Amino acid sequence: MRRLLAGLAVGSFLVAASACGSSGGGGASVKNASSGGTSTVKVGVIPIVDVAPLYLGRQKGFYGKRGLKLSMTTAQGGAAIVPGVVSGQFQFGFSNMTSLMIAQSQNVPVKAVVNGVASTGVGGKDFGAITVKKGSPIKSAKELEGKKVAVNTLKNINETAVRESVRKAGGDPSKVKFVELAFDQMPAALDSGQIDAAMVVEPALATVKSQGATEIASSLVDVAKGLTVAMYFTSTQYEQKNPDVVRKFQEATAESLAYLSASPTVVQEQLKVDLPDERDQLHTRVAPRFAELRTHVYEQIQAAKRGGTDTGPPEKRLT
Numbered sequence: 001m002r003r004l005l006a007g008l009a010v011g012s013f014l015v016a017a018s019a020c021g022s023s024g025g026g027g028a029s030v031k032n033a034s035s036g037g038t039s040t041v042k043v044g045v046i047p048i049v050d051v052a053p054l055y056l057g058r059q060k061g062f063y064g065k066r067g068l069k070l071s072m073t074t075a076q077g078g079a080a081i082v083p084g085v086v087s088g089q090f091q092f093g094f095s096n097m098t099s100l101m102i103a104q105s106q107n108v109p110v111k112a113v114v115n116g117v118a119s120t121g122v123g124g125k126d127f128g129a130i131t132v133k134k135g136s137p138i139k140s141a142k143e144l145e146g147k148k149v150a151v152n153t154l155k156n157i158n159e160t161a162v163r164e165s166v167r168k169a170g171g172d173p174s175k176v177k178f179v180e181l182a183f184d185q186m187p188a189a190l191d192s193g194q195i196d197a198a199m200v201v202e203p204a205l206a207t208v209k210s211q212g213a214t215e216i217a218s219s220l221v222d223v224a225k226g227l228t229v230a231m232y233f234t235s236t237q238y239e240q241k242n243p244d245v246v247r248k249f250q251e252a253t254a255e256s257l258a259y260l261s262a263s264p265t266v267v268q269e270q271l272k273v274d275l276p277d278e279r280d281q282l283h284t285r286v287a288p289r290f291a292e293l294r295t296h297v298y299e300q301i302q303a304a305k306r307g308g309t310d311t312g313p314p315e316k317r318l319t
Contacts, residue, residue: 093233098156114253140216
C-alpha cells in the first residue's frame, strides 16, 4: 500500500520563515461564525490523487465536526499556491517540499502544518515516475541528456527528483531540457512526441501507462526512500492570528490521512470501460462512447466531493 504520509508528527519538518512585513494572510477572507459556528477556509490544491484525503475528510465529516468547511481551488503546482497563501487568497495550501524550501530561502512567511504525501520508497511501485512513450529508444535516465522532459512546474520537487535520477544513472542533469506542462497535458504531449519524457504522478501516470508508456526511473525514490514529497501549509501571519483554525485543520487532515492509510480503497462505483482493445488516443478522444464515459467519471468525481454516489436518475446512469 502506498504510504500517504511519513508520520503524522508535524515536528518532523517545519518550513517557517521569519515574518517580514504584512503577508495579507491574516484571515480577513475567512467566514468565521461566532463561537461554536463554522469557519469556511480556502485551500489551494493540485489536481492529483495526493489531495484525495481532503475530499474524503470533507465527505466523512472530519472537518465538519470541528467546525470547518473546506473550499478547494486547483492550481498547476505548489509554486503557484505559495503566493496565494501568503497573499491571503487561500488560508491553506498543498505544496511540494522544494517549493516550500525555496520560499523559506527567500524569507517568504510560510509554515508547514501537516504532512501531505510521501514516496512509497519502492522503485517501480511509487506514485510518480519518469516515463517515455512506447517504442522510445530512451532506456535510462542517463539518456535524458539533451532531451525535453516535462515537469508540472519548474524548480519544484519533480525537477529536483529527475535531476537526481539522471545523476545516479551517470548522466549530467544540467544537460536536461526541462519544460513546464500541466500533469493532465503530459499524456498527449508524450504520445505525440512533443516531449521526450515526462515526470508524472497519479492519475496521469496511469494514463500514460495505458498508452504503452514505460517507466525508466522512480525519481522520488531516487532522492530518498520514504521521502516526504509534499505538505499542507499556511502563512505565518494566519497561523498566529488563527491558531484554533490551524489546529482544527491539522487534526482533521491527520484523521483523514490515517483513515485513508488504514482503508486505502473507497469504491465510488465499478464502471465497465467498454472501449475497443486496439485504440489510439486521437481517435478515442472523439468517440461518442469515450465522451459518455468521461462525462460519467466527472460526475462521479463531483458526487464524491459532495459526499454521495448518485449522479442522476437510474435511467440516466451508465452500466
